Amino acid sequence: MNIILGICGSIASYKAATLVRLLVKSGAAVKVVMTPDATHFITPLTLSTLSKNPVLVEYANAQTGEWNNHVELALWADYLVIAPASANTLAKMANGLCDNLLTAVYLSAKCPVYVAPAMDLDMWKHASTQANVGRLQSYGNILIRPGYGELASGLTGEGRMAEPEEIAALLDGEIRKKLPLSGKKALVSAGPTYEAIDPVRFIGNHSSGKMGYAIAAELLRNGAEVTLVSGPVSITAEPGIKVVRVTSAAEMLEQMSAHFPAADITIMNAAVADYRPATVAGHKIKKNDEEFSIPLVKTTDILANLGQLERGNRLLIGFALETEHEEENAIKKIRKKNLDFIVLNSLQDEGAGFKGDQNKITIIDRELNKVTYGLKSKQEVAHDILIKILEVMA
Structure with missing residues (x-):
């Protein structure tokens, strides 16, 4: 099973390391695509070590000029999971903007897409964010709802990214439904x-x-x-x-x-x-x-x-x-x-x-x-x- 994990700029990015480990342990082949801002929160080196694949951030390698083909990446994936998904990236996805490799992969994807938002309470509750989430769901994307708890700002409420174990279990359940002996x-x-x-x-x-x-x-x-x-x-x-x-x-x-x-x-x-x-x-x-x-x-x-x-x-x-x-x-x-x-x-x-x-x-x-x-x-x-x-x- 091939999974692309998209990681956006969010304090919740640290959870991506555990999520990668759980997906690999389940037998999935995992490739990580990060937004440039995400690299400020967790290093590509950590994620490439855990995923056993190079981590992709830019459209092209500045030294070699080699192109990271977003179309091929999207076709390779059986599932695209964006966790954490920031308010900024949700807005881009909902409105068809692709100014980075991750959003370009998203617009090329033919596979099921899961988004696990992570942001502060007021950002999550804002009408524009809720409208963007609703639009993404109307496209057939699957929302992994954020949880309730203490947030980085000090507020308490909804906005915490779902725990890696929850996301991995959800994916495992969805994948198993499509296996030949599902239900047996x-x-x-x-x-x-x-x-x-x-x-x-x-x-x-x-x-x-x-x-x-x-x-x-x-x-x-x-x-x-x-x-x-x-x-x-x-x-x-x-x-x-x-x-x-x-x-x-x-x-x-x-x-x-x-x-x-x-x-x-x-x-x-x-x-x-x-x-x-x-x-x-x-x-x-x-x-x-x-x-x-x-x-x-x-x-x-x-x-x-x-x-x-x-x-x-x-x-x-x-x-x-x-x-x-x-x-x-x-x-x-x-x-x-x-x-x-x-x-x-x-x-x-x-x-x-x-x-x-x-x-x-x-x-x-x-x-x-x-x-x-x-x-x-x-x-x-x-x-x-x-x-x-x-x-x-x-």
Whole structure:
């Protein structure tokens, strides 16, 4: 997402540093355009460091003669945000004046434009300012209303620029509305399960959870509301993902079953134990005998259990990790577990597997359409899975 942040001459310009940081942290590419007066309040160096892009102030570089093309800048932007917007710049925008680079970019913009005014109480309340704001709104520009509080003049009232966190949250909400999974709820499982033998020992596996966490992050980035049911792992989920932590297969079954009815998309990526000890010792088992055996009983097949439930148009996606007869076994799982498609991993592929950062998959759907992908990062694999989800939903 490309965002131009316009900054005008105002004491509130210091807030722009935090706003840039929040926008970049959210994944946006940010370019800052300042009015000449804005440079008296905050330095271009600060903003270029935070945005990781040169800050533009003038139409052209006086030393090189290089032109800062306002038309190209406006076409590059998905959003133009002017924060703080001074009374002077609001008047120029409302009346089509462009005596600096920022107002020229504004007049060239085809993207949504947000203005966050910042000025003293009397300036904000003045009839001319209110008329200019009304005219800008009639052009389709979106007003981020100033807040109430103590102002630089010492007065108390309306005129404070909205806080950077408010502006970033507003933009995030507007951006997410346009994402392909906006309004959809996704449920993802990840990681291993641990099945207790006694208070200190368990049966487990080598799953790191990296693939499931990457899928959850990809779904979130594309607008979904994501719940991640995670077995014991050492990684952290992206901010915005609701994480439900579990340990055993029984706990994962309980949580997946509880969240499944509300989910539009369910992806069962966790490496759930197929068996658990029939009984769990209350104390640590002593190593007295040369041989030791543990009776095991089957755990509930969570994916098959979910596949038997009524789900309408909601998607159910499984994973299969196979070491032999890979495709044959994967196809059996599609039919047996009533899946929309399955993601097949093979431990035969060098570089792919549980603990690494790469994976190699084949996606097979219920019509037995098959696509095999090369070895990729788990983030890229998550994107390939997203593309298939969007294809099936369409």
